[in-house]
Amino acid sequence: MPVEPNLRQNVAALLLAHYDRHARSLPWRAPPGSRNLPDPYRVWLSEIMLQQTTVAAVIPYFDKFTTRWPTVAALAAADEAEVMAAWAGLGYYARARNLIACARAVTQDHEGRFPDTEEGLRALPGIGAYTAAAIAAIAFQRRAVVVDANVERVVSRLFALETPLPASRPLIREAADAITPQARAGDFAQAMMDLGSSLCVPRNPQCLLCPLRSCCAAHREGRAEAYPVKAPKKDKPHRLGLVWWLERLDGHVWIERRADTRMLGGMAGLPDSGWDKGIARDAPPVAGEWVVLNRPVEHVFTHFRLTLTVQRLRVPAEAAPESPGQWWPLDRIGEAGLPTLFAKVARAVMKAGDD
DNA sequence: AATCCGTGGAA
DNA sequence: TTTCCAAGGAT
Missing domain, CATH: 3.90.79.10 (Nucleoside Triphosphate Pyrophosphohydrolase)
Incomplete structure (x- = not known):
């Protein structure tokens, strides 16, 4: 994956400049311009809820959970059945079981504070490669390579990757690493995800409004929507x-x-x-x-x-x-x-x- | 490595 | 109506 030396700078600079003007206001983000770092508990909770789940579906649940259990200690002390009932309707219920287990592990084994490294986070229940990187970058300002479905799509288009998903994952990760800046990795990750959900969408992408169109190989080909290439899926029994x-x-x-x-x-x-x-x-x-x-x-x-x-x-x-x-x-x-x-x-x- | 896990919105 | 898909993780 040859990435031109200045492409990395260009992509990050263009994207962050766009993010500074167009970032979505979301309940788990610090207010724009705020010096305060986001609360790791809220970042973690939002990332678990957002796994395979849309922002619109998550927001009311996030508000309900943070009102009822404002801290990880409060969640750790909660009645399990109440937490499961509060999660009802959001789907993927193993997330809720792991949520409780993780809150209790943080409270009991980490003195109530989330680990501030990818490795430490990755060891907790319900936190995989993506979520560990996202929390490390967003909550703790670590330089981490955050790859979710949005990043997969944006990167596949930027580099016009012909290899179909999921076989292209190693390539995508390499490319994402190459364009991730040393500073503001958390903002960069959120900017990539905002881009993927607003402009670089699966169908009918809005390339004319995209801050990265000058760097994008798929746009240069005039066929952004053709990416990412995906392996055919099986039909449902x-x-x-x-x-x-x-x-x-x-x-x-x-x-x-x-x-x-x-x-x-x-x-x-x-x-x-x-x-x-x-x-x-x-x-x-x-x-x-x-x-x-x-x-x-x-x-x-x-x-x-x-x-x-x-x-x-x-x-x-x-x-x-x-x-x-x-x-x-x-x-x-x-x-x-x-x-x-x-x-x-x-x-x-x-x-x-x-x- | 492939499969199993929910749900609802959009087109 | 059908199809696609979303800030994935565990096994």
Whole structure:
């Protein structure tokens, strides 16, 4: 990857100048012009939430979490079920389990302060190569090479990389290293990500407004949108499953906590069959005249589509399954912390009424 | 190394 | 409607 000596200076200078005028205002960023460094806790929390998740989706969760748990010590002391419920709807629930584990590790093993090096950060649960580099650069002003999907796209275009992703990752990293400045690496990383989300977008990139167009090989070719080249993806299989809505006549529904090792692990859920590959249960939580809802619930996960048949049973107030779980009041079902799949089931049951 | 993990918005 | 995709990590 030959990178002209002055290209590094040019890219960083052009991008940082643009960033100084156009940086987005985000809740986890220090105010523009502020001398204060951003709070590592807030940087960390935002980076975990932003993994594979859009800024718009994250902001309300970030506000909720920082209001409720303003410090890493507060989060470490929080009740696990409350944290999981607060995360409900944001997806990728292993992040929430690792979030708790990481907060506790920082509090117990690091005197309440986040490590200030990539290596130290990388050793914490839920922090991988990207997040370690991002926190080191943004919160601790370290020179780190921060490569996320935005950077992959911007770099692929800057250098017109013909090698398809993911095979091009080593090349991309090398190129990103070459253009990352010694100073302001955190601003540079955020500037690259702002660029990737505003101008250098996947479709219909706004090259005429881009501060890097004079350096960009893809733009020179007139085919920025052709990059990054990607390997073809596999199509999604379709799975079927059953879910059991067990309702008590006094207005409660039976809710269980899902095992950590399952999909939606650690979250509240309804009893279901083993649609997530493998063991759950092949019989309803109690025997009875279960009634099938007319409309199944459709849901799409990252790697498969799911059609969930809903069965409903109403039981007297003294009934209870043998399995672990709890009765949850229907008029507070919104606070049960159900992930979206089961929230959809609840909506479907409510809508079905007494059919 | 390839696969598994959620969700919702945009086009 | 379908497809794509987002500040990735763990195994």
